[in-house]
Amino acid sequence: MAEQNNLEKNIISLQAVNKQYGNETVLHDVNFNVQAGECIVLVGHNGAGKTTLMKLMLGLTRPSSGSIKVLQGNPAISTAVAQRLSLGYLPESVVFYEAMTGREVLAFYADLKGASHKECKNLLELVGLNDASNRKVGTYSKGMRQRLGLAQAMLGNPQLLFLDEPTTGLDPLLRQHFYELIDELHKEGVTSIISSHALNEVEARASRFIIMKSGLIVANGTLDELYHQAALPIRMQVNVEPGQASIVAERLGSDVTIDNVNNQSLSLSCFKEEKMPLIRHISGLGEVVHDLQIIPPRLDEVYSYFMSGESL
Amino acid sequence: MRMIWILALKELRDGLRNRWIAAAIILLGVLALALSFLGAAPTGSVKVSAIDITVINLASLSVYLIPLIALMLSYDALVGEFERGTMLLLLTYPVTRWQVILGKFLGHVLILFIAIFVGYGGALLIMSLIAGAGTEGWLAYLMMMMSSLVLGAVFVALGYLVSVLVKERATAAGTAIGLWLIFVVLYDLILFGALLLDDSQVIGQQLFSTLMLISPTDSYRIFNLSMFEGISQAAGIAGIASEAGMSSSLLLGVMLLWVSLPLVATLMLFQRREL
Numbered sequence: 001m002a003e004q005n006n007l008e009k010n011i012i013s014l015q016a017v018n019k020q021y022g023n024e025t026v027l028h029d030v031n032f033n034v035q036a037g038e039c040i041v042l043v044g045h046n047g048a049g050k051t052t053l054m055k056l057m058l059g060l061t062r063p064s065s066g067s068i069k070v071l072q073g074n075p076a077i078s079t080a081v082a083q084r085l086s087l088g089y090l091p092e093s094v095v096f097y098e099a100m101t102g103r104e105v106l107a108f109y110a111d112l113k114g115a116s117h118k119e120c121k122n123l124l125e126l127v128g129l130n131d132a133s134n135r136k137v138g139t140y141s142k143g144m145r146q147r148l149g150l151a152q153a154m155l156g157n158p159q160l161l162f163l164d165e166p167t168t169g170l171d172p173l174l175r176q177h178f179y180e181l182i183d184e185l186h187k188e189g190v191t192s193i194i195s196s197h198a199l200n201e202v203e204a205r206a207s208r209f210i211i212m213k214s215g216l217i218v219a220n221g222t223l224d225e226l227y228h229q230a231a232l233p234i235r236m237q238v239n240v241e242p243g244q245a246s247i248v249a250e251r252l253g254s255d256v257t258i259d260n261v262n263n264q265s266l267s268l269s270c271f272k273e274e275k276m277p278l279i280r281h282i283s284g285l286g287e288v289v290h291d292l293q294i295i296p297p298r299l300d301e302v303y304s305y306f307m308s309g310e311s312l
Numbered sequence: 313m314r315m316i317w318i319l320a321l322k323e324l325r326d327g328l329r330n331r332w333i334a335a336a337i338i339l340l341g342v343l344a345l346a347l348s349f350l351g352a353a354p355t356g357s358v359k360v361s362a363i364d365i366t367v368i369n370l371a372s373l374s375v376y377l378i379p380l381i382a383l384m385l386s387y388d389a390l391v392g393e394f395e396r397g398t399m400l401l402l403l404t405y406p407v408t409r410w411q412v413i414l415g416k417f418l419g420h421v422l423i424l425f426i427a428i429f430v431g432y433g434g435a436l437l438i439m440s441l442i443a444g445a446g447t448e449g450w451l452a453y454l455m456m457m458m459s460s461l462v463l464g465a466v467f468v469a470l471g472y473l474v475s476v477l478v479k480e481r482a483t484a485a486g487t488a489i490g491l492w493l494i495f496v497v498l499y500d501l502i503l504f505g506a507l508l509l510d511d512s513q514v515i516g517q518q519l520f521s522t523l524m525l526i527s528p529t530d531s532y533r534i535f536n537l538s539m540f541e542g543i544s545q546a547a548g549i550a551g552i553a554s555e556a557g558m559s560s561s562l563l564l565g566v567m568l569l570w571v572s573l574p575l576v577a578t579l580m581l582f583q584r585r586e587l
């Protein structure tokens with residue numbers, strides 16, 4: 001949907017957004033921009049403000065202060081109807097009208113969005129609900145509801161997708177299927193905002209991560225940028241000839257951080273800028289080194305780093 | 313308008329699916345038939361048609377029944393969707409909040425329209441088939457059905473106001489019953505009680521008429537009773553009405569005001585509501 005020349009424009013822009021419910025501050029000075037085609041992953045503990053942030057961007061609530069622009073307009077005013085034509089939303093643990101069948105529910109939402117009933121049929125097929133489409137939603141399992149939720153979010157070819165914890169309740173196979181669908185949409189240029197706890201699943205897809213903690217954005221960047229900011233040590237596993245490990249350790253010298261030594265392997269850790277010199281050093285040791293594995297910090301380690309107090 | 317119609321159709325389908333409409337048709341139809349057979353008995357000596365008697369009987373009964381049906385239909389309309397969570401998704405669709413309210417309202421009024429016109433209207437048809445009566449009195453019957461629909465709309469709107477104000481469905485149900493008691497039973501009870509105790513005649517005829525007029529249920533009653541010259545004298549209450557110069561359009565106007573005011577209030581509260 002997004003035109004090529006619009007690619008650089010901000011599709012979402014939040015400036016100094018605060019949100020209070022009574023005396024409780026749910027969001028504090030939130031600033032970020034999203035460009036067309038990005039896949040933003042929102043991470044944070046429960047109650048960090050992810051859902052509130054989505055509701056603000058959807059215009060369901062208004063900020064206490066600050067400004068929000070979604071698709072070049074304020075989402076909270078009643079004239080934002082036109083913008084809502086091009087966005088899809090899958091709420092956290094989605095609820096439908098229980099007495100209606102899956103097909104009826106989807107047809108109702110399609111009517112509201114001006115989408116055709118043929119599209120409903122295709123979407124039901126796409127999410128694998130075709131056989132269950134004439135059953136009442138009340139009889140659906142959690143996974144089926146979630147799939148119906150995804151189908152309704154995709155109605156009318158949205159430009160912008162908000163997915164709140166989209167894979168909770170889905171089995172591993174369905175999760176994979178789900179991410180394939182998201183990848184497909186992403187290729188078509190759809191912008192998506194996904195909130196998730198399943199870091200390993202979203203790692204490969206996210207163009208950018210926004211990490212939230214108690215209503216604050218503590219990190220906002222690509223995976224590389226986050227690694228860099230967190231400056232977590234890179235681990236190395238060196239396999240050597242049996243019995244040679246302690247000798248190798250000695251030859252590496254005292255500058256190298258050695259975490260663990262056993263008979264035929266050593267665990268080392270170093271920072272990013274020390275990595276290449278260390279690799280050259282190790283390869284200079286000769287035949288005694290059999291193998292070298294480099295283990296970059298995992299996303300959950302980066303996440304824990306930002307969630308611990310240090311980054312503030 | 314298209315959006316309102318989509319939302320109204322959904323409510324209508326819900327009413328058909330959960331047999332709500334069917335139940336209301338049967339209830340209203342059976343009562344109308346029962347009353348018309350009862351009403352047919354005394355026609356010989358009094359110079360009124362069987363239909364006229366039925367209209368008066370039905371109006372007296374509808375004043376209790378229609379508000380109850382309308383409130384049962386509407387109290388859950390908003391709080392139910394808030395509580396279950398369906399409102400959240402609905403409002404991310406390209407609908408405005410006033411379209412949501414008006415769509416539901418149109419749907420619920422359509423349900424009442426079907427229930428009243430099929431239930432009462434069907435009874436009238438059966439009645440005239442059995443009795444072989446002509447079409448005299450049909451206009452009054454039609455006016456009774458129409459005013460019943462307006463009365464229903466009043467309580468649908470009041471039900472929405474309850475639904476947008478309270479936080480839980482159970483509270484909404486309780487409040488709706490309270491509203492019904494106040495509007496249908498207590499208001500008249502207090503008014504007539506005050507009149508009985510009022511020895512020094514503080515409540516003049518003017519004040520009394522006004523107090524009657526501002527109640528939507530009394531307006532409905534007077535509207536239906538005052539259609540008949542002879543009856544209105546006999547029925548007592550309506551006699552006062554016609555003397556006080558309450559025209560049918562004024563009475564209907566009061567009822568329509570009772571439709572629009574709660575509806576506007578509901579809309580304003582709903583607009584400010586954050587999800």
